[in-house]
Amino acid sequence: MGGTEQNYVKEAFDTNWVAPLGPNVNGFEHDLETYLNQNVFIGALSSGTAAIHLGLIILGVKAGDEVICQSMTFSASANPIKYQGATPVFIDSESETWNMCPKALEAAIIDCIAKGKKPKAIIAVHLYGMPFNAATILAVANKYQIPVVEDSAEALGSKYKGQKCGTLGDIGVLSFNGNKIITTSGGGALVAKTKKIKDKAVFFATQSRDNAPHYQHSEIGYNYRMSNIVAGIGRGQMEVLDEHIALRRAMHDFYANYFKDIKGVTVLTEPNTDYFSNHWLSAILVNPEQTDGKTREDLRLALDAANIESRPLWKPMHLQPIFANDPYYGGTISESLFQNGLCLPSGSNLTREDRDRIKAALDAFFKG
Numbered sequence: 404m405g406g407t408e409q410n411y412v413k414e415a416f417d418t419n420w421v422a423p424l425g426p427n428v429n430g431f432e433h434d435l436e437t438y439l440n441q442n443v444f445i446g447a448l449s450s451g452t453a454a455i456h457l458g459l460i461i462l463g464v465k466a467g468d469e470v471i472c473q474s475m476t477f478s479a480s481a482n483p484i485k486y487q488g489a490t491p492v493f494i495d496s497e498s499e500t501w502n503m504c505p506k507a508l509e510a511a512i513i514d515c516i517a518k519g520k521k522p523k524a525i526i527a528v529h530l531y532g533m534p535f536n537a538a539t540i541l542a543v544a545n546k547y548q549i550p551v552v553e554d555s556a557e558a559l560g561s562k563y564k565g566q567k568c569g570t571l572g573d574i575g576v577l578s579f580n581g582n583k584i585i586t587t588s589g590g591g592a593l594v595a596k597t598k599k600i601k602d603k604a605v606f607f608a609t610q611s612r613d614n615a616p617h618y619q620h621s622e623i624g625y626n627y628r629m630s631n632i633v634a635g636i637g638r639g640q641m642e643v644l645d646e647h648i649a650l651r652r653a654m655h656d657f658y659a660n661y662f663k664d665i666k667g668v669t670v671l672t673e674p675n676t677d678y679f680s681n682h683w684l685s686a687i688l689v690n691p692e693q694t695d696g697k698t699r700e701d702l703r704l705a706l707d708a709a710n711i712e713s714r715p716l717w718k719p720m721h722l723q724p725i726f727a728n729d730p731y732y733g734g735t736i737s738e739s740l741f742q743n744g745l746c747l748p749s750g751s752n753l754t755r756e757d758r759d760r761i762k763a764a765l766d767a768f769f770k771g
Contacts, residue, residue, distance in 0.1 A: 451578030495733020667693025
């Protein structure tokens with residue numbers, strides 16, 4: 404927390420605005436629109452998952468349709484496809500960004516079309532804050548006229564060629580869950596290119612109430628709107644967003660500097676100057692063939708013994724039991740990332756003493 408969040412929350416209580424509407428909701432949406440600075444329209448929602456779900460509904464995804472989705476991601480990227488009764492088509496990663504592989508994407512589209520089912524949408528993810536290869540991914544999407552839902556849940560503040568993530572696709576998705584770069588405790592937002600799409604999302608998010616003096620509903624609705632109290636936390640968090648990004652990037656630099664002399668360990672880093680990552684999570688790959696047999700899991704357990712939490716990368720969706728029967732295109736890059744990758748402590752509130760503890764544990768493991 405930055406310290407000013409309680410002021411906005413207190414104002415919500417003092418003015419009796421506690422429902423899923425009010426000045427903080429409007430203000431938070433305006434703050435995000437100003438920050439993203441691409442003439443976008445924000446709908447504040449209860450979660451990033453809700454934003455993906457509404458995005459698919461707005462794009463017309465229905466039961467029996469197919470939706471392409473990055474495999475190396477959290478399950479919240481893919482679950483809304485199933486909410487709609489559609490089939491996810493999972494795509495392998497590229498080695499440079501660990502995000503969706505453009506070649507596998509196009510191969511999947513061509514194959515789906517050949518089978519008579521052109522995908523209705525593409526869900527592309529900025530993994531751990533690292534932008535996906537937007538120029539190539541969007542070029543493939545445009546070639547086949549398939550809209551892109553840009554999952555920027557982990558990438559608020561990241562940029563691709565100077566443009567803020569969340570504004571690159573047809574519909575953007577943000578998350579303010581408790582572990583994100585800024586938090587509202589729980590919450591998310593849909594980023595729309597037009598006010599019409601934003602208004603449609605808010606309509607669906609407020610139980611699809613028709614414009615009538617009584618309660619009338621002509622479409623299925625959802626309880627997905629953000630509350631005024633939660634939005635107040637978000638308004639305070641926006642004041643420290645740039646500071647949080649700087650702190651996360653500093654943690655990445657700490658790891659990059661440490662591991663530059665450790666053979667067999669690579670840190671997820673921007674491929675070139677087109678990419679600017681908020682480094683929401685700092686992650687590494689451990690190659691046991693170059694580390695005298697020391698594995699990712701050996702390192703995780705060593706850190707755990709020192710009371711330092713780390714975690715394997717997301718288990719790819721095509722390896723998850725719930726998605727085992729859904730199609731997958733690509734090779735084994737995402738599987739290799741999962742087997743050898745580790746997310747390291749990356750929080751915005753880590754202290755110098757914390758970094759000293761991490762370094763000592765890494766020294767003990769790699770240098771003995």
